[in-house]
Amino acid sequence: MSEPEIAARGSAALLGPAEVRVLAERFGVRPTKQLGQNFVHDGNTVRRIVAAAGVGRADTVLEVGPGLGSLTLALLDVVAAVIAVEIDPVLAQHLPETVTDRAPALADRLTVVRADAMRVAAAQLPAAPTALVANLPYNVAVPVLLHLLAELPSIATTLVMVQAEVADRLAAEPGNRTYGVPSAKAGFFGTVRRAGAIGTQVFWPVPRVDSGLVRIERYAEAPWSMDAAHRGRVFEVIDAAFAQRRKTLRAALAGWAGSAVEAERRLRAAGIDPTARGETLDTAAFVRLAAQG
Template sequence: MSLVSADPDVEPTDPPGAALLGPAQVRELADRLGIRPTKHWGQNFVIDKGTVRRIVRAAGVGPEDVVLEVGPGLGSLTLALLPQVRHVTALEIDPALATQLPRTVTDLAPDLADRLTVRHTDALRVTELPDPPPTALVANLPYNVAVPVVLHLLATVPTLRTVLVMVQLEVAERLAARPGSKAYGVPSVKAAWYADVTGAGRIGRQVFWPAPNVDSGLVRMVRREPPASVATREQVFAVVDAAFAQRRKTLRAALAGWAGSAAQAEAHLLAAGVDPRARGEVLTVADFTRIADAAAGQDAGAEG
């Protein structure tokens, strides 16, 4: 059954070459496939055409971009992306959705079907991707795995230059938080290692089916070089994890387990130019990097 005839309300603003999915089509597709959105995979399907257009605009992608989309679901965002970019590689963990997505694109955007690659896989297990290499991550991410997915892909796909993701509003605020704010924490620091991170707007609940219990937020990231460091990323992130595991404690106390003792933690902090009485929530990613560098330098000196 073709979906083309099932879309009598294609809007004049739909991208050329693609008819976007509206609420009726999303439910029709789900019914045909026997799919009911599951909490296990964090499925909330976008049913609003205006929202997917807004995401594509906020992403700032163009004809030379290769987009990596995680959790494309029934294809709402995919169909909005395809006319604007060179290629879309979609990672879908649900086998029924992964099988259906190429068929949906063939029905609604036949001239663009060759721009789509679908992989049935868990994004958290991806270590390499087929050519062409992705330049942008654009996705409506499942709430329960949003932060791990973003950090994993930034770490494993070095060609990603930009990120635009829709996530739970609280997660969006944490990712984009600045030092000293209540929302600032481990996700904020680790995202800042890879990119400049900013909030890109709020999304209401009624654009989804089923409607979640919370609002969503858009987060934009622009890749940049991480802070110069003799320590590895893993060593820096170990300091971050330790500092926020007991965020009410001073860094001298919070980092005692990581350093081996409170006295050793204080030595590393002073060598890094960080007040041992401070708390992790006021430090920048560069501050955490200097602490890790101080420890790495002292360890190297001890070995020598």
């Protein structure tokens, strides 16, 4: 069946390598490192991402950095609505056109919001998203992810594609050498796990590093307060604990607590060995410690 026939029947005609380049040339788009732009051009890959996200007809999906629309088209096939946040004005302008051309029966499911995902607020979105599914710009992936999880508590499921090394850090468990600030902070919002690996050849331009999928399931019942003030206190402790990874927590947290003696007191009150190091603590331990401040 041809792509126009597929589109006419209500399914999206996904983008392949040739279509991605044609659209980029038509719109005058040249991928930039500054915006972390690497466009997926493989239909099987975007279908795999959607499947790993586990989204369906009940979901309103937030997509960050939709680019030329590869993942957007695959999402529109299976969800109720897609809210695409795009900072590039040219890409934001042309995305509805691409969707109308390649999935006319699904075009009304798409809303494009031209905004910086690092600063986008819930009030800017037409509805509360239930899921975040995105190929995040690699240069700002972690801060974007943490901002969106904090700003949009309606997001129950997250499936993001990031640089493989960042995926490892996000999903690392305490005691692992890659465990650190991203791991502990992501764990504040829910359970985090690796959901697959993506090679370089499915992108244009081809990146120099492999990619990884990370899935985050928000806690159905939060084990601690999720308000901004509490989150800020916990994140402050996490930052301090990992600022000097080789030091014991007693020494690393001396600045945060006011002195090494006070740091030791707070650590013992939270049931934590003062001679331990930050990479041995799970998020719950950091939450207990923040409560001693």
